[in-house]
Amino acid sequence: MSVGIRFPTNLFGHPTDKRIEAVNSELEYWTNHSNVPITKVVFxxxxxxxxxxxxxGQRYESVFARQSISAYLCGHLHAKVSKQLWRHHQMRTEECSSSFWEWELGDWKESRLMRILAIDGGAVSFIDHTLNQPFQTSILITYPTDSRNMNILESKKGPPRNYINVLVFSEEPILNVSAIVFDSHNEFKIVEEMPLLPVASSSSQKPLFHAKWNAKNYKSPSPTRYWLQVIVLDSNGKKTLSERRPFSVEGKIAILHRPWLNRLIFEVEWEDAYKVLLWSNLAFTILLLFIPQVLYHFLKKKSSHQRWALSILTSPVQQRKAWFWLVLFLMEGANSKPFWFSLSLYVLWITQMPWFWGHATSENGEIAQMYISGWSIPFGMANYKLSSPDVMVITLPFLYLVVVPVVVLAYGLFAERAAAYLRYHRRAEDRANTADTTAEAARFLPGSPGPGALMNLSCKSKIKFVLIKFFGGWTRRIILLACLITATIHLKLSSMLMSAYGSTPVALSPPLTWMPILLLSVAAYCTVLPVG
Incomplete structure (x- = not known):
């Protein structure tokens, strides 16, 4: 069955063994049925x-390398991330090494990008144009190619060619074309300047220009030492300069630094990365839930935890180690058995049961279920699991930005309450008489009325008191602010899924839509400090 899943869980391409074999057979056919060298470009x-x-377990990369393609042109990511998404694939086998370039095309719909691709004696080159403005004179150097993103392995290259080829596209007649070579090791001084002449052809436009040179003069261990620029003069006297770019007559490749976002999106194998990110998150969450129970078993069993915590709190602040706060956070955070059980049950649910329901394939299609492993699509009497790892755009943000923060913040609220109790008991023990202890109790919540005085307050004062009681000290306020931020992120994720897969089915899915907010609300309510 072939079913397309709606955005945003349509992130990956899912080839089959049959499809990969068909591509391999097509490429192999041209290798075996051609008497001349073939340059292969795959789209x-x-x-x-x-x-x-x-x-x-097959992948296209091994097929492309085995069939010695020159370039793979793809889309999908458009130009929103970058207009310079390219990657050099180098595959090593027992027989030989092979490589090919992968170039992202950008998009026409939003960016109006157009790519001109040229093949010159096996050398593949390209230039991109944005057609939001009137067409400008375009210069494509077909040989030598750019050593940053067009050269291929030296084993595929023949001897250096003693000529330069340039394609010029212009609406006006071209009067003069010249090429300039710069030496980057000598402050980009001009090494050579040469005129290019049009190559005779039946076309009146004659877009191909050519010049002879001595390629041996430009051999260098560095693929970025020599740079080439072409200057074009048209009949209107307008001068157009090509981008200055490095070249290597020996076919050396210069893998330069690229923005981290480009590398993250285009060079990380997200099928494997998703498994690592998913299971590391779940492992961390499970450890966060069960480590406190192990600590309880060894410390609470001997009734030593509270005495130890009190002794630490009575010591000077500078003597309190970081691990003390970590142990206090873990043990007191999981101190409420009903709440800890609710958290554990919720984590177990999202690992095994559906997260939400929605129209996965069409607006009026059947309701499907989304699990952590993908969509379960009803088809006849059976359900088909699809769209894994495409669901990473839902699962990873939800796990990292909602589930883990909910557990950590809930622990923080319970631990903050426990620390407040311990501080109160420490202060109370420092007082020798009941009056001082009662006065200290009144200071347990700053600004709170004394025992029995709440009934005498006005309605406005009661509301103010309840707010003071709920928000507590500065530590609790910071944690509550983090809870509010987490809730906002959760609502934004839920809203996105409602617009994608239907408001009603997603809104009526408790595991995704209700539980995080409910757990944070219960934790905030259960950790409000008593007064007096």
């Missing part, structure tokens, strides 16, 4: 970083 929608393995 596809999904980048390799967002393409899963087939059911048999």
């Amino acid at each position: 596809g929608h999904f980048p390799m970083s967002f393409t899963t393995s087939s059911e048999g």
Whole structure:
């Protein structure tokens, strides 16, 4: 069955063994049925970083390397992230090494990007244009290619060619074309300047220009030492300069620094990265839930935890180690058995049971269930599991930005209450008489009335007192602010899913929509300090 899942869980391409074998057969056919060298360029929608393995564990990269393609052109990511998404794949086998370039095309819909691709004696080059404005004169150097993102392995290259080829596209007649070579090791001084002549052809436009040079003069261990720039003069006297770019006549590749976001999106194999991120998060959450129970078993059993905590709190602040606060956070955070059991049950639910229900395939389609492992789509008498790891766009933000913060903040609220109790008992023990103890109790919540005085307060004063009681000290206020931020993030994620898969089914899905807010609310209510 082939079913398309709606945005945002349509992130990955899912090839089958049959499809990969068909691509391999097509590429192999041209290798075996051609008497001349073939330059192979493959077009596809999904980048390799967002393409899963087939059911048999096969991937396109090994096929492309085995069939010695020059480039793979893809889309999907558009130009929102970057207009310079490229990646050099190098595959090593027992027989040989092979490589190919992967270039993201950008998009026409929003960015109006157009790519001109040229193949010149096996060398593949390209130039991109944004057509939001009137067409400008375009210059594409087809040889030598850019050593940053177009060169291929030296084993694929023949001897250096003693010429330069340039394609010029212009609405006006071209009067003059010249090329300039710069030496970056000598402050980019001009090494050579040469005129380019049009190559005779049947076309009246004659877009191809050519010049001879001595390629041996530009051999260098560095692929970025020599840079090339082409200058074009048209009949209107307008001068157009190409981008100055490095080249290597020996075919060396310069893998330069790229923005971290480009590397993260285009070079990380997200199928494998998702498994690591998912299970590391779940492992951390489970440890956070069960480590306190182990500590309870060893400390509470001997009734030593409270005495130890009191002794630490009575010591100077500078003597309190960081591990003390960590142990206090873990043990007191999980002190409420009903709440801890609710958290554990919720984490167990999201690992095994559906998160929410929604229209996964179409606006009026059947209701499907989304699990941590993907969508469960009803089809006849059976359910099909689809869209894994595409659901990472839902599961990872929810686990990292909602579930873990809910557990940590709930622990923080209970631990803050326990610390407040311990401080109160320490102060109370320092007082020798009942009057001082009662006065200290009145200071347990700053600004609170004395025992029995609440009934005599006005309605406005009662509301003020309740707010003071709820928000407590500065530590609790900071934790409550973090709870509010987490709740806001959760509501935004829920709103996004409602707009994508239907408001009603998603809103009526308690595990995703209700439980995080409910757990935070219960934790905040249960940790309000008593007065007097």
